[in-house]
Amino acid sequence: MFEKFTSDAREAVVAAQREARRLKATRIEPVHVFLGVIASAKPGLRGALEGEGYTSESVRSRVSDGIALGDGDSKALESIGIDLDAVRASLEATFGEGALDRPAAEKRGWLRRKSGHIAFAPGAKKALELSLREAIAHKDSQIRCEHLLLGLIRGADDGFLDIVRQPDRLRERIESLVP
Structure with missing residues (x-):
């Protein structure tokens, strides 16, 4: 499928991997x-x-920012009687300061070498597949960044919707850019 991506769409996928690393995502x-x-x-x-x-x-x-449990989690746990600060203090006393803030251990590839690849989450895979459908729906032979974005909107998950509060409005704006 990636052979149908334009150079800027390919760069977007590579940049997504860089962003995931930068934000310490697994x-x-x-x-x-x-x-x-x-x-x-x-x-x-x-x-x-x-x-x-x-x-x-x-x-x-x-x-x-890579913190395992943040403010939203703290409020949710507090509502059921769990004090996150007390749990954090206990874990840090046992495992060291910042124990909850550490990124997950890196997976290693074949023969215990570090792999440079970060896997796509199901939602991201779905968005890439939907970008192909968007390109086909617009009768385009290549997948551009606009199609990637339309695929993201079409397959929007909760994390994406936390960022993009008005997906329909953004979709209209992007649709106007696609011939």
Whole structure:
């Protein structure tokens, strides 16, 4: 399928992997693909995204910074009588400071070598598949960043919807860019 991707769409997928690493994620999630699209978008698409308030910085600021349990988790646990600060203090006393903040251990590939590949999460895989369907629906022979973004919107998961609050509005804006 990747042979149908334009150079900027391929770069978006590569940038998604970089973003996942940068954010210490163990898998490439749809939001990482979104960040990759933002980084690789041509001026027309970039302008549309910026017009809706989506820049690399604004999206990154809304994505988890790799902390295993954050403020939202703390409030949810508190509602059922669990004090996250007490749990954190106990775990740090046992396992060392920042025990909950460490990224997951890196997987190693064949013969215990580090693998440079980060796997795609199911939602990101689905978005890539839907981008192909979007290209076909628009009678395009190649998958561009616009199609990637339309695939992300069409297959939106909760993490993506936390970032993109008005997917229908963004879809309309992107649709106007696709001939």
